[in-house]
Amino acid sequence: MSEQLLSVQGVDVRIGPRKILDDVSFEVAPGQFTGLIGSNGAGKTTLLRVILGLQAPSAGSVRIDGRPRSRRGAAIGYVPQKFLLDPDLPLRARDLVDLGIDGQRLGVPWPSRRRRARVEQILESVDALRFADERVGNLSGGEQQRVLIAHALVGEPKLLLLDEPLANLDISRGEEVVSLLAAIAKEHAIAVLISAHEINPLLPVMDRVVYMAAGRAASGSTEEVVRADVLSRLYGHHVDVLNVHGRVLVVAGAGSASDLVGHEIALPETGAHG
């Protein structure tokens, strides 16, 4: 247990009569790249909010690095859904990244060469040095995202959480971001938990998957989780998992979930990175 970086155990979230999360459990080991997959309303954002300590679970626990989640933790870097920044926000990209070092502390930051060098280095690693002196509000969505990733990384977290970083990106931009994140995870030896609608862009780099539907989750390796029987049980409804040229399609099928026991579909070789 203690070697797990993030441990989510039996988390329930109820808002009024609605059950947003229902007994969600999974673990993330240090350095692992985990995809949190599910459609809108599956509970991904709520789960991320629970992990971040922004939403108290009705039941269950979240432990980070073996300790209960405290609100004051620099162990997690967080990149929210983009397009959050005001269009005219008069703050340089560089300054936003600088706030990632110790933005939660009181007082005025004291400029130093070391601080500056660290910001510069992180900006370079996400390929954002070109627009480091531009105002974040004037950057494109993709550029803002890189700045926010740099902001999250500069505090040297052990876990990087990203909420739908691929939404609103075209396919090639999405691939760029995924390979950037995979490279960062390897280089900085940090675990990445990334939520997405679509599993395919993440398949080449994902170590583990947490698949969510209607507030419930199934987790494991992609081979263990992305199977018709497991997903049918999760959805409570028959689905088929199709393998098309190394891409995975999950489609609603006919019949009931119980028909599917033992039914398996071979997944593509996911070791082929890049």
Place this chain on the structure above:
Amino acid sequence: MSERLAVKSLGFLFAAGFFGNQAVHIAIAIGGVVAIVAGVVGVFTVIRGQAFAGEAFGDIGTAGGSGAYLVGVGPLLGFVIGNVIGAGAMELIGVQRPRGRDLATGIVLGAAIGLGALFLYLTVTGSNTTGATQTILFGSIFEIASSTVPLTLVLGLIVLVTIAVLYRPLLLSSVSAEIAAARGIAVRTVGAFYLLALALTVALAAITIGTILSTALLVGPAAAALRLTKSTPRAMLYAAGIGIAAVWIGVVLAYDSDHWPPGGRTWPVSFFVVALVFCAYLLSGVPQAIHARRASARAER
């Protein structure tokens, strides 16, 4: 020879008695302090997009200031008490929620203007303080009692210390409340302290140039400064500088305006300050325009 020329031109600039006048000393001191505080807080006001809240505190100050006249205390005390109560009310109604912000501000603003109207009516009709309306709404920096100076300094210091202490969490929660909260920042508390600092700043600006015009000193220099530099701390420095220049030049011009038509009376300092701030804002666009023009010329080549 040149020395005499210098003295003569200085004499032209600074009318007789300017440097020996105690009212001028007070105006220069208070104006300077207020301009610095307004510049620093104003940059955050622009970054947070809270100019409307600043404007509301000006109007709330009208109620506070006229109330102060009614009970016979100094206007600064009235501005401060009025604005602090106003800040509390805005916070309670829900100024911290994105959609509630304008709503809370608007509700408190409306109530305050109503009170201000009543108090001004009672003040003007009830006693011989006919200058009250002018003083509260448009300020009269030459009529500030010397006893007001220590309170101004203390309040200015309180605001600057608050902003310095909150600097990082405030900046981060201005960028994104969500990111700030995920970092363990108590976004609401930080916002409430900032609102209080804003309330005090507008109270200070109100004794300088009046409640109605106080936003001009808060937002104008900061907006101009943010057009001149992309660095936040430098913008605060520039904003303070622009504010000081506007207030001090305004004081000099108002003192000189004694000799201007219609004659015998000085023009209001507030007019000059606001006009100078406005000019500074217009001028601050020039470097950007030149830069854009050069960039497009380069692109054409």
